[in-house]
Amino acid sequence: MCRMQSRLKNIVALAGLLLSLGAGLPAHAAALRIGLAADVSTLDPHYLNIAPNIALASHMFDTLVAVNPDGQLVPGLAVSWRAVDATTWEFRLRSGVKFHDGTELTAEDVLFSLDRPATLVSSPGPFTSYTKQIVAKEAPDPHTIILKTARPYGPLPLDLSSIFIVSKKAALHAKTADFNSGKAAIGSGPFKLVQFLRGDRIELARNEFYWGEKPAWDKVSLRILTSNAPRLAALLAGDVDAIEGVPAAHIERIKADPNLHLEQKVSWRTLFWHLDQSDRPSPFITDKAGKPLPRNPLRDIRVRQAISRAIDRQALVSRTMEGLALPASNLVAPGIFGHNPDLPVEKYDPEGAKKLLTQAGYPDGFALMLHGPNNRYINDAAVVQTVAQFLNRVGIATRVQTLPLSVYFGKARNGEFSAALLGWGSLAGDFALRTVVGTSNPQTGWGSWNWGKYSNPAVDDLVRHALSSVEPAQREEFARDAAGIALGEYAVVPLHHQYATWAMRKGLKYTARTDEFTFAHLFHPQ
Known part of the structure; x- marks a missing residue:
């Protein structure tokens, strides 16, 4: 019996030696599974x-x-x-x-x-x-x-x-x-x-x-x-060597596993609120007794600014997003063409938000429903809930409804919501501005994702100048100027830039990408 146990120990030891030697073999000796x-x-x-x-x-x-x-x-x-x-x-x-x-x-x-x-x-x-x-x-x-x-x-x-x-x-x-x-x-x-x-x-x-x-x-x-659970289980079981879209709730578990590690990068995806700026009563805004308001308060820049100041982005990033995001002030992430470095992240200022609401004629606030997806972005439903809590603290009685993406996008694009969460990824600021805040025009495609119906001819003109500039520095200057005006008017309310995260077995390294794409040729053995 002892001899059998000794033989088993030797077999296990030999297997371990072969595995360690295999880790040092040329990468092409094995397949990659993602x-x-x-x-x-x-x-x-x-x-x-x-x-x-x-x-x-x-x-x-x-x-x-x-x-x-x-x-x-x-x-x-x-x-x-x-x-x-x-x-x-x-x-x-x-x-x-x-x-x-x-x-x-x-x-x-x-x-x-x-x-x-x-x-x-x-x-x-x-x-x-x-x-x-x-x-x-x-x-x-x-x-x-x-x-x-x-x-x-x-x-x-x-x-x-x-x-x-x-x-x-x-x-x-x-x-x-x-x-x-x-x-x-x-x-x-x-x-x-x-x-x-x-x-x-x-x-x-x-x-x-x-x-x-x-x-x-x-x-x-x-x-x-x-599905998140089977994807993570496949990595933990060794059925795949790497996964994309790592569930936020399991980041710490992966960090603690000596056989696994993460690769991360701030992605091009910015999450922000579209606020309905149509000249009509907004569908999900009432007084606190539930009576529809005769005019849309979101058309007032002071109300939009109050909503922005009510949001503690640092808390949102560190707690709700579990560190998988960076507070945002732009439509495009840092390093992306057209990112305006002169736009600061809005400071958390709940008292200032209350004063702005009072100045706008809403000293007691009003009632608002936030809408967002529940299966598209990192912790998206929790993000909507967190923002609702912030708004409640400044007197905006806020409720939440989150929907599957297949239902949510169609309703949002039809203008059925008062406040709608969107995540947008772009490699150029002028592209993002044209699509997200440009004056809607079905013939040209401008404003095709402008759910809030913001419109400013000066912004449109600067974006047109940017798009027609074949000299990159001039084009970027126009794009940054347009972003400065649009975001200064709270055309949208930026929240955060997501991190893209990959998890993989020890011995692999991935060149993380801003665009969140997973390319097998960017995996290398360490």
């Missing part, structure tokens, strides 16, 4: 413009302009780009790039890829917003692209960071189903498709033709684990 927090609906890189699909497509396809982990534009398939004049852009393509099938990537593939989004007329979320500024295009040689816009348009390189380049040969007559089957999923990215099992996993293999730094992994398995 638990994803959201489902991937299609592998067609031009069909549905949503974050999970974009993150997955980035493994197999490249863009002309890439985005680095800090949210800055860097060369992708284009080694350089420049504005020849106010309406003409030149992109010089990288030489020697090959698709997964070994064929060479040329300017013809790029032109085809820029045209393809407009042909997918049944797309529920098209990519055409990134290409509609282009009115003419040509390829004077196999490695040069000339693009013309109808009017001066500075953000074109940023737009093209969202258009994936596909093989014209493989995709010319392809349907979206052909990408999902793998038949047309021929890109030039760091990985190539092995198998797509919708709702379960995506299997990838290293692209040996890749022009950039070769991934550390021969094989990658991206598992779809949309």
